[in-house]
Amino acid sequence: MKKHLQIVLLSITLLAFSGVCFGQDWANLSRYQMENKVLLESQIDTPKVVFMGNSITEGWPGHEPDFFQNPAYINRGISGQTTPQMLVRFRQDVIDLQPAAVVILAGINDIAGNTGPATVEMIIDNIISMAELAQANGIEVLLCSVLPAAAFSWEPKVDPIPQVLALNQMIKRYCAANDLIYVDYFSAMVDDENGLQAVLTYDGVHPNKAGYEVMGPLVKMAIGRVLR
Numbered sequence: 120m121k122k123h124l125q126i127v128l129l130s131i132t133l134l135a136f137s138g139v140c141f142g143q144d145w146a147n148l149s150r151y152q153m154e155n156k157v158l159l160e161s162q163i164d165t166p167k168v169v170f171m172g173n174s175i176t177e178g179w180p181g182h183e184p185d186f187f188q189n190p191a192y193i194n195r196g197i198s199g200q201t202t203p204q205m206l207v208r209f210r211q212d213v214i215d216l217q218p219a220a221v222v223i224l225a226g227i228n229d230i231a232g233n234t235g236p237a238t239v240e241m242i243i244d245n246i247i248s249m250a251e252l253a254q255a256n257g258i259e260v261l262l263c264s265v266l267p268a269a270a271f272s273w274e275p276k277v278d279p280i281p282q283v284l285a286l287n288q289m290i291k292r293y294c295a296a297n298d299l300i301y302v303d304y305f306s307a308m309v310d311d312e313n314g315l316q317a318v319l320t321y322d323g324v325h326p327n328k329a330g331y332e333v334m335g336p337l338v339k340m341a342i343g344r345v346l347r
Contacts (some may be wrong), residue, residue, distance in 0.1 A: 146207035148211060155215065155216060159216065166220070167218035168346075169193045169220075171196070171249070173201075173225065173227065174199060174200075175324075175326065176224055177194065178198070178326075182328045193218065201229045201234045202226060202249075205223075206248055213253065214258070219346055220259035220346060223262050225242075227268060227283070227324065230265075230277065231273065243293065247293060250297075250299065261338070261341050262290050262294055263338070264290060264302065264303050264304050264305040265290075265305065268280075268324045269313065271324065283305075302341045304334055319333060
């Protein structure tokens, strides 16, 4: 595991360096820098839980504000992001905050090809790398299933269903093999055609208030299991 982590860290460094060379904040490292500084200077009595993800995580407070009223819940979602981008900013936005646990919800934008072609094997590798980095720093890991999606409005040529199903099986197997918590949003939100239930979404990919009200109790229960 130590050798693998060294390879992961080298890969992250090269990805970050390539962004700097081209004058781009490719992983959006600047997005939470000020919030992280303020958080590290504050005092939170309860164990912190960081939510790492994309627009589904970032948009949660806008649809269900009460969930993130808990000061121990730290939202570090960035809209449109893929797993390699999250991996680059994982140390800054998760590890450096010294949380008790991290909730990782990632992969749907990789399937859509937001930062280029990605196989499910590439996606799970990045998710595993984030999990291993967290564990190496004493952080409990909760891996979430990708939410159901039958189509992407911004990438209509992609059929996400088979890849979502395959990726979720990989995440579930990895959790079972490594004694990690698997937060199964998919089973609670899927319709008869392997899409997101219409009552739980406003666009077929992102949850609405009702969708987040399904997700909230599931992840709270899982967090309770790892922090009890």
